[in-house]
Amino acid sequence: xxxxxxxxxxxxxxxxxxxxxxxxxxxxxxxxxxxxxxxxxxxxxxxxxxxxxxxxxxxxxxxxxxxxxxxxxxxxxxxxxxxxxxxxxxxxxxxxxxxxxxxxxxxxxxxxxxxxxxxxxxxxxxxxxxxxxxxxxxxxxxxxxxxxxxxxxxxxxxxxxxxxxxxxxxxxxxxxxxxxxxxxxxxxxxxxxxxxxxxxxxxxxxxxxxxxxxxxxxxxxxxxxxxxxxxxxxxxxxxxxxxxxxxxxxxxxxxxxxxxxxxxxxxxxxxxxxxxxxxxxxxxxxxxxxxxxxxxxxxxxxxxxxxxxxxxxxxxxxxxxxxxxxxxxxxxxxxxxxxxxxxxxxxx
Amino acid sequence: xxxxxxxxxxxxxxxxxxxxxxxxxxxxxxxxxxxxxxxxxxxxxxxxxxxxxxxxxxxxxxxxxxxxxxxxxxxxxxxxxxxxxxxxxxxxxxxxxxxxxxxxxxxxxxxxxxxxxxxxxxxxxxxxxxxxxxxxxxxxxxxxxxxxxxxxxxxxxxxxxxxxxxxxxxxxxxxxxxxxxxxxxxxxxxxxxxxxxxxxxxxxxxxxxxxxxxxxxxxxxxxxxxxxxxxxxxxxxxxxxxxxxxxxxxxxxxxxxxxxxxxxxxxxxxxxxxxxxxxxxxxxxxxxxxxxxxxxxxxxxxxxxxxxxxxxxxxxxxxxxxxxxxxxxxxxxxxxxxxxxxxxxxxxxxxxxxxxxxxxxxxxxxxxxxxxxxxxxxxxxxxxxxxxxxxxxxxxxxxxxxxxxxxxxxxxxxxxxxxxxxxxxxxxxxxxxxxxxxxxxxxxxxxxxxxxxxxxxxxxxxxxxxxxxxxxxxxxxxxxxxxxxxxxxxxxxxxxxxxxxxxxxxxxxxxxxxxxxxxxxxxxxxxxxxxxxxxxxxxxxxxxxxxxxxxxxxxxxxxxxxxxxxxxxxxxxxxxxxxxxxxxxxxxxxxxxxxxxxxxxxxxxxxxxxxxxxxxxxxxxxx
Numbered sequence: 018x019x020x021x022x023x024x025x026x027x028x029x030x031x032x033x034x035x036x037x038x039x040x041x042x043x044x045x046x047x048x049x050x051x052x053x054x055x056x057x058x059x060x061x062x063x064x065x066x067x068x069x070x071x072x073x074x075x076x077x078x079x080x081x082x083x084x085x086x087x088x089x090x091x092x093x094x095x096x097x098x099x100x101x102x103x104x105x106x107x108x109x110x111x112x113x114x115x116x117x118x119x120x121x122x123x124x125x126x127x128x129x130x131x132x133x134x135x136x137x138x139x140x141x142x143x144x145x146x147x148x149x150x151x152x153x154x155x156x157x158x159x160x161x162x163x164x165x166x167x168x169x170x171x172x173x174x175x176x177x178x179x180x181x182x183x184x185x186x187x188x189x190x191x192x193x194x195x196x197x198x199x200x201x202x203x204x205x206x207x208x209x210x211x212x213x214x215x216x217x218x219x220x221x222x223x224x225x226x227x228x229x230x231x232x233x234x235x236x237x238x239x240x241x242x243x244x245x246x247x248x249x250x251x252x253x254x255x256x257x258x259x260x261x262x263x264x265x266x267x268x269x270x271x272x273x274x275x276x277x278x279x280x281x282x283x284x285x286x287x288x289x290x291x292x293x294x295x296x297x298x299x300x301x302x303x304x305x306x307x308x309x310x311x312x313x314x315x316x317x318x319x320x321x322x323x324x325x326x327x328x329x330x331x332x333x334x335x336x337x338x339x340x341x342x343x344x345x346x347x348x349x350x351x352x353x354x355x356x357x358x359x360x361x362x363x364x365x
Numbered sequence: 366x367x368x369x370x371x372x373x374x375x376x377x378x379x380x381x382x383x384x385x386x387x388x389x390x391x392x393x394x395x396x397x398x399x400x401x402x403x404x405x406x407x408x409x410x411x412x413x414x415x416x417x418x419x420x421x422x423x424x425x426x427x428x429x430x431x432x433x434x435x436x437x438x439x440x441x442x443x444x445x446x447x448x449x450x451x452x453x454x455x456x457x458x459x460x461x462x463x464x465x466x467x468x469x470x471x472x473x474x475x476x477x478x479x480x481x482x483x484x485x486x487x488x489x490x491x492x493x494x495x496x497x498x499x500x501x502x503x504x505x506x507x508x509x510x511x512x513x514x515x516x517x518x519x520x521x522x523x524x525x526x527x528x529x530x531x532x533x534x535x536x537x538x539x540x541x542x543x544x545x546x547x548x549x550x551x552x553x554x555x556x557x558x559x560x561x562x563x564x565x566x567x568x569x570x571x572x573x574x575x576x577x578x579x580x581x582x583x584x585x586x587x588x589x590x591x592x593x594x595x596x597x598x599x600x601x602x603x604x605x606x607x608x609x610x611x612x613x614x615x616x617x618x619x620x621x622x623x624x625x626x627x628x629x630x631x632x633x634x635x636x637x638x639x640x641x642x643x644x645x646x647x648x649x650x651x652x653x654x655x656x657x658x659x660x661x662x663x664x665x666x667x668x669x670x671x672x673x674x675x676x677x678x679x680x681x682x683x684x685x686x687x688x689x690x691x692x693x694x695x696x697x698x699x700x701x702x703x704x705x706x707x708x709x710x711x712x713x714x715x716x717x718x719x720x721x722x723x724x725x726x727x728x729x730x731x732x733x734x735x736x737x738x739x740x741x742x743x744x745x746x747x748x749x750x751x752x753x754x755x756x757x758x759x760x761x762x763x764x765x766x767x768x769x770x771x772x773x774x775x776x777x778x779x780x781x782x783x784x785x786x787x788x789x790x791x792x793x794x795x796x797x798x799x800x801x802x803x804x805x806x807x808x809x810x811x812x813x814x815x816x817x818x819x820x821x822x823x824x825x826x827x828x829x830x831x832x833x834x835x836x837x838x839x840x841x842x843x844x845x846x847x848x849x850x851x852x853x854x855x856x857x858x859x860x861x862x863x864x865x866x867x868x869x870x871x872x873x874x875x876x877x878x879x880x881x882x883x884x885x886x887x888x889x890x891x892x893x894x895x896x897x898x899x900x901x902x903x904x905x906x907x908x909x910x911x912x913x914x915x916x917x918x919x920x921x922x923x924x925x926x927x928x929x930x931x932x933x934x935x936x937x938x939x940x941x942x943x944x945x946x947x948x949x950x951x952x953x954x955x956x957x958x959x960x961x962x963x964x965x966x967x968x969x970x971x972x973x974x975x976x977x978x979x980x981x982x983x984x985x986x987x988x
Contacts, residue, residue, distance in 0.1 A: 033840070034815075035852060067832045069676075072843075080840050080853065085832035087679055088842025089672065090702050096669035100676025100684065101832070103660055104635055108680065108832055126672075129665040334655050341656035345628055345795040348657065349621055353556055354611040354792065355411050 023060025028053045030063060033083045044195030044220035045074060048142065049081055052111075055201040059208055066109045069098045071118040074149045075142035075220070078113040092123025095130035095139070099326075102135050106327045109208075110137035116157040117147050120176050124156075131185040133326040134212045138204070141178055141215070142195075144222035145229050152225035164225075179304040179318060182215040183297075189214035190300060190319040194234050195221060199245060199316065206317045212325050233313040244312040246303070248294035248320065251284040254312045264289030265311070274302065276311060295321040382599050385444030387452030388546065391469045392461030394437040395427050397539035402439025403787070404543055404560060408552040409443045410612045410789050413602025416443040417900060419451030419973065420785045424642070424725040431485075431493040436468045445601040449900035451786065453975040457549075459542055461485060461516070463494035470506075478510040478595075480545070482538070484517030512595055516541055523581030527574040537578035544582025551599055554579060606791060613790040615754040615783035616646035619687075619713055622761025624657045625795060626711075627683045629762065630769045631802040633658040635677030636685045637670035642725040643781040644689045644715040667692035671699040671712070678708045679841075681805060681831035683765060687713035689781075690732045691722065697740050700774055704744040704867065706841045707819075707827045709768040711761070712746075716780040718971045727971030728782035730896050731947035736776045737925050737954060743864050745871040747771075748925040750778040752899035755790040757783060760922065766801045771874055772826040778924070780946075782897045782973055806830045809837065818851040825870035872926055879928040883907060884917025887937035890987055893963065895921040895951050898944055898974055905979035916983050924954065932959040942966055942986045944979055 031053040039045045056066065066084040070076035072091035079086030085108075089097045098112050112130075119127045119141045130139070146164070147153040154164040154171040157178065161170035179190050189210040193200040195218060207214035219230045228235070233242035240256040244265070255262040262279045266288040279287045293299055300319035306312075390405070392398045399420055409416050419440040428435030442452030454474045460466035462485040473479065486499055500506055501513045520541040521534045540561070547554055558576055565572035589595045613621075627634035636659060638648035652661040660682070664670035667688055674684030688696065693714045703710045716732045718724025736748045747767050751757035757779055764775040806828035811817045816837045819827050830837050839851060847854035848862055882899075883906050894902040899920050906918040919934065921927070935941055935955070941963045943952040949965035956963050966982045968974060 035840075063838055064835045065833055079842070082840075083838055085838055086840035086842075087676075087706075088840065088844065089675075090698050090843055093668060093672040093699065096664065096672035097676035097679070099669075100635060100637065100662070100673030100678075101680045103662060103673070104633070104677040104680035104682040105831070105833060125665055126669055129669065330660065334660065337655040343656050345625060345657070348624065348654070349795065350609055350611060350792045352611050353407055353411065353560075354609055355413070356607075356609050357413070357605045358607050 024062045026057045028057060031056055031083050033081055035080050037081050038077065039074060040224050042223040047195040048218055048220060051200040052204065055204045059205060061109060065107060067101060068111045068113060069094050070113040071123055073115040073118045075113050075115040076118060092118050093126055095126040098137055099130055099135050102137060102327050103330055112137055112139045114141050116143045116145060116155045120156045120178060120181065128185040131182055131187040131213050131215060134188060134323055135327060136212055136325040138207045139213060139215045141217050142220040143178055143217050144220045144226055146222050146226035148222050148225055177304065178217040183300055183304055187215045188212045188321055188323050191216045191317045192315045194219045203316055206320065210320055211322050242312050244314045246292045246314055246316040246318055248292055248317065251289040251291050253279060253284055253289060266290060294319055382601065384446045385442060385448060386598060386600055387440065387442045387455045388457040389438055389440040389455040389469060390459045391436055391438040391465035393430055394423055394435045396461045398437045398439050401539040401543045402441060404557050405546055406441055406612055406787050408547060408556055411556055412552055414443040414445065414600055415448040415603040415789060416441060417448050417451045418787045422726055431462055431464055431490045433464045433468055433494060436465045438469060443600060445603050449904045450976060453977050463490045463496055466500060467494045473509060475508050478512065479506060481513040482516035483513040484515035519581065520578050523578045524574040527570055529574055537575050540575045541578040541582035544579040545586050548583045548586030549598060551597055554583060609792040610789050611792055612787045613754050614785060614787045615757045615779050617650055618754050618757040619761050619779060620647050620650035622758040623685055624654055624659060625798065626762040626765025629798055629800045630683055630765055632683040634685060635660045635674055635682040637662045637664050637674035638687050639664050639667045639670045639692060641689050641692045643717055643784045644687050646784060647687045647713060667695040668699060671696040675699060675703050675708055675710055678710055683709065685711040689715050689717045690719045693732060693735060700746065701740050701742060701744045702843045703774040704746065705843050707772040709772055710774040711764045711768050711777060712774055713777045715784045716778060724971045726781065728780045728973060729946050729969060729971060730780060733950040736778055743868060745868055746774050746776050747871055747874055748776045748778060749922060750896040750924050751783060752896060752920055754783055754786055754788045767874060769803050770801060771824060771870060772829060773871065778896060780897050803829065806837065807834055817849045819846055820849050825866060825873060874926060876923045876928050878930040879921065879934055882918040882920040884910060888917055889915035890940045890942060891917050891919050891935060891938035892983060893919045893941055893943045895924060898946065901974040901976050901979055902944060904976045905983060908980055909983045914987055927958055935959060935961045940986055942982065944974060
């Protein structure tokens with residue numbers, strides 16, 4: 018793709034004149050601000066930026082971004098975005114979806130956009146509930162979630178968005194929290210990644226699933242529940258000023274991690290594992306870590322680019338044009354033809 | 366060689382040349398009958414005959430050998446006069462096994478010629494075809510001429526020098542049969558030889574074996590002529606308009622028409638598709654035309670195929686998607702989005718028998734309601750129907766034109782018959798096509814304020830704005846849009862106005878007045894058709910007129926909206942008969958839109974109308 022010239026903007030340049038219609042206190046407001054803060058830092062150009070969404074609360078996002086925007090139909094945003102990127106690969110596409118839109122009705126398209134590796138940022142706002150349709154349980158709702166459609170508690174096993182993405186072949190998997198100050202960093206890393214970059218953002222649905230992520234997202238005690246990953250850095254969590262520091266140690270004979278205490282910052286002595294964002298096996302282990310026994314892995318879990326789908330399509334197009342006659346008249350007459358002049362027939 | 370001579374041979378020999386002949390090749394689905402038919406078609410076209418074909422094959426790729434449901438057939442009607450259908454009844458039936466004989470015999474004209482591969486009439490194959498006695502031996506075929514000989518053995522003999530195993534050698538059986546047919550109708554073998562050499566470029570020994578089989582079949586004709594009912598038949602060339610000709614199938618024609626349409630619009634084409642019978646061949650053709658600015662995208666499903674195409678249109682290319690009925694059903698919601706966001710898009714439906722999976726390889730016209738009415742909300746879409754393989758080319762260009770000029774999705778209806786059938790096609794000169802170059806909006810259409818993405822031109826169309834255009838950022842989507850600004854607006858007055866505007870835009874699309882296809886402007890009976898029934902209706906009306914009946918043929922290309930003069934024209938006839946391969950869908954549209962007393966004449970057997978059926982219906986309608 019062509020390098021887009023960086024331009025100077027402020028947060029205000031990315032706001033539209035449309036009234037934001039999310040519920041007061043919705044996590045979407047924080048995500049909107051994080052994105053509007055991130056784009057000026059990236060030097061993005063509003064005219065080359067395109068937000069594409071499906072259906073649901075999250076999918077109203079494009080209306081609030083002063084860019085090109087397409088609010089499409091339920092679950093299909095990845096397919097629209099693929100068409101947009103193939104038609105104009107220079108556009109900077111951000112896809113906005115939710116747990117219902119992206120993993121239920123649109124699971125198939127999400128799988129294929131990741132598998133094909135179309136260059137875009139995919140933000141999946143996970144609130145573990147259907148908000149816009151008034152609170153039914155979603156494919157990420159935990160077992161025994163009571164909702165209007167599961168009055169006795171849901172019996173479905175929930176899907177794990179990041180594990181789904183990795184399984185589908187994603188080359189970038191990141192995680193953030195709506196109100197986290199680190200969210201712009203994850204968005205910037207996703208943007209820097211050439212290819213489909215998948216970001217799960219834990220988003221608090223204030224009305225239908227309030228504080229469902231408090232176990233790790235609540236500010237109090239968060240340092241021991243959140244593992245912010247950085248490539249080349251040890252997997253440490255906890256705050257030395259407030260209390261203990263811990264780390265993840267690999268137990269090779271069991272193919273698992275264990276939590277170890279780190280004394281005096283000597284993580285090497287404690288055997289803490291160093292994060293390698295290019296290690297796919299490691300990424301699989303991290304997205305499958307059971308929360309509770311382990312902290313919630315956040316940040317850039319996996320980032321190992323491969324050539325994008327649209328670059329392969331463009332390359333194929335270029336190769337097939339080389340040395341070809343592109344005259345329409347010739348194309349129409351292709352194959353075995355004959356000329357009728359009066360009554361004589363002359364095969365050609 | 367077993368031969369029987371009928372009392373009244375249908376085929377005249379060279380002494381009395383027929384003006385048209387119908388030949389049907391029938392065999393196992395693995396026997397290569399479609400290939401044989403295709404190559405016979407080519408040689409017939411090169412000989413200057415007019416022609417029409419009807420490939421009829423099972424949905425199974427290789428159904429169990431020798432079974433009745435595994436029979437694949439290819440019928441061709443060719444002549445020294447205008448040919449408009451693949452013919453009601455064959456004069457010649459080539460039956461490669463007992464099952465092929467059994468399933469096709471009823472169609473054969475009395476006195477017609479059966480050419481059968483007696484080598485395949487084994488007890489096992491007779492059992493599979495549910496014959497108690499070998500029909501070649503029990504006299505049951507007495508009303509036809511029968512020419513039965515062991516084509517299998519003759520083929521093995523012809524290719525024995527090429528060191529192929531029996532199984533591979535027998536694969537050339539279809540070429541042996543083609544050779545015989547070429548001899549019978551005095552056709553040049555060279556184009557087939559050239560084609561075989563090109564097809565088996567990397568396997569010259571296979572090419573040589575096939576050529577040897579072709580030549581052996583041809584030589585056999587010379588010998589057989591001396592001793593049986595086989596006669597050389599000469600069908601002279603048809604008088605055609607001067608020009609360059611080729612054969613074309615509907616699938617090829619729609620692909621070429623779309624390429625031409627995109628070029629006339631000055632746009633690259635994006636084609637999103639998903640494999641489905643009988644529409645896949647369009648995707649196959651276009652995938653090979655990348656040098657013409659075509660991007661093909663084999664999507665994960667039908668929905669993604671249309672959505673990606675709409676995405677490409679949004680980004681400034683001409684989005685096209687294609688499918689057959691079941692896939693079109695899946696695309697319905699996305700079509701509604703294209704209506705709401707007023708995005709150009711061409712949707713091709715190669716109709717097949719329905720409902721549900723229905724008859725994947727058979728033809729029907731039963732998706733007309735789906736095309737016209739089949740979306741949620743008031744979501745009008747222009748619908749165009751092609752009448753023949755050649756006509757699809759023009760229809761595809763017309764669909765592209767309407768899509769970009771009116772910023773709307775357009776549905777183009779063809780069907781399984783048109784998609785697979787071939788006809789000679791006079792190659793048009795692209796320099797004579799009228800361009801309709803698209804102009805994107807590049808300047809703010811609301812100086813001093815924000816761009817108005819839903820501000821309409823005189824035709825009622827909104828501007829096409831490509832993302833990436835400076836200063837024109839805006840948002841679109843499926844929620845009701847406010848007049849002009851396109852912002853979300855659910856207010857009652859706005860929804861009323863937008864619904865009216867969307868409807869008016871489609872209602873007022875400029876299309877040519879409807880003319881009379883054959884006959885007079887007014888009279889006792891109008892036979893009104895649409896789509897691939899063109900050929901049989903035209904021939905039936907022509908025959909009836911020659912018998913002195915007051916009947917005319919009117920064939921519609923524009924199904925929605927109907928041409929403005931349609932009502933006025935149809936009211937000039939006392940009666941209106943609408944033959945359709947469905948239960949009367951266009952009849953309903955005509956009654957609804959024009960308040961005329963249109964009477965249905967319908968057929969849903971998966972087979973095209975026969976001329977004789979229609980003639981009888983016309984006579985009854987006039988009685």
